[in-house]
Amino acid sequence: MRISQRAQAVAPFYAMEFAKHAAMLEADGHRVVRLNIGEPDFGATPVVREAMRAAMDGRPMAYTAALGLPALREAIAGFYADEHGVEVDPARVVVTAGASAALLLTAAALVDPGDEVIIGDPSYPCNRQIMESFGARVRLVPATAENRFQVDAAAVREHWSDRTAGVMIATPSNPTGTSIPTAELTAICDLARSRNAWRLVDEIYLNLSDHDAQGRPPQTAVALDPGAVVVNSFSKYFGMTGWRLGWCVLPPALVPAVERLAQNYFICPSTPAQVAALACFTPEARAVCEQRRLEFAARRALVLDGLSRIGLPVPVRPDGAFYVYIDISGTGLTSWEFCERALQEAHVALTPGRDFGTHSADTHVRLSYTASIPDLGEGLTRLSRFVASL
Secondary structure (H helix, E strand, C coil): CCCCHHHHHCCCCHHHHHHHHHHHHHHCCCCCEECCCCCCCCCCCHHHHHHHHHHCCCCCCCCCCCCCCHHHHHHHHHHHHHHHCCCCCHHHEEEECCHHHHHHHHHHHHCCCCCEEEEEECCCHHHHHHHHHCCCEEEEEECCHHHCCCCCHHHHHHHCCCCEEEEEEECCCCCCCCCCCHHHHHHHHHHHHHCCCEEEEECCCHHHCCCCCCCCCCCCHHHHCCCCEEEEECCCCCCCHHHCCEEEECCHHHHHHHHHHHHHHCCCCCHHHHHHHHHHHCHHHHHHHHHHHHHHHHHHHHHHHHHHHHCCCCCCCCCCCCEEEEECHHHCCCHHHHHHHHHHHHCEECEEHHHHCCCCCCCEEEEECCCCHHHHHHHHHHHHHHHHHC
16 A cells, blocks of 8 residues: 555654553553643533533534534634634634644645745644645744744744745744744734735634733734634633634635635534533633633642752743743753653653754753642652652
8 A cells, every 4th residue: 555645754743652652651550640741631611511411412413514603603703802802703713623623724725835834943743744734845943942932023034935925823832831922923924914925823822821910811813913814722721622623713715715625624523512612601611711721820830840949941931821841951861862761760751842843852841731730749759850860
């Protein structure tokens, strides 16, 4: 059987590879502290779980429209108004089978073979894999600690070429948990728009970000650039990873193309997941999600303090998501060696920088603080002993 060059070119998702190794250790009877996967341990809120139970009452679960349930599209638009003070036409909202499907659909709609796409390094690996699957030439732009591990307008301008078709940004970022300042994000979008290039902003972790001194959440790119594609998800803030439900907000001209692609690629997102997700926007669910956001902030403080005591520096304090990006260069190990040995010797699962690009691949490791506080404490204790043994 001949395997396509596309499939052969796709690199493994190393976070998932380490998860497999952790599962093998657990099968042998070891207790592994899993700090490698970005999956909140809370799960969906109680009101959403109850909504799913109520939906499974024997009613037919037929296909919805390819763009999603109209009521859910309206609820998402209302979320932008309530949370961010920006009016969004529900006709611009597309419900998808996870944020991954939103990225696939928009890449299919925007990318032609040979197009160049600017993405920061480090960044979420699947973003560049999706772009390359549609023939894009991804230009990874190194992002340093001095710039919060994020690209800025100057770097985008410097790496722009005649083949550049678009810019893909994630704020807050996976793996660093850092966000782009609003003024800088606006400058990047303005630059790309002035050169007739598309802008795709991944805001999957936006609503887990810290609020400002006045208690206001960060601004969404929907308000900064109405012509951008903005992707979000029910997985992180709403704790619904396995439900596979996301959304994107599109410029009006792009909606018909994405609808045709969605009809052919996916038919529609999961109907029961969409029905239950309506409960995400109730006051009860929102209150629980906000409590969890504060819980993640407490976990972050615990992790940063513990890493400081161990002597593992975090060059940039994260302000969103649930990751810290650790500089392990002082240990004398590469990030891959550090993660392999931490798993085998300390039974702590982490993710090497190799997953997220090339610039800091050998010197940095991602830790996900989605585990409980007791598990985080245990993981830090084990890491302390491991680093001391080096």
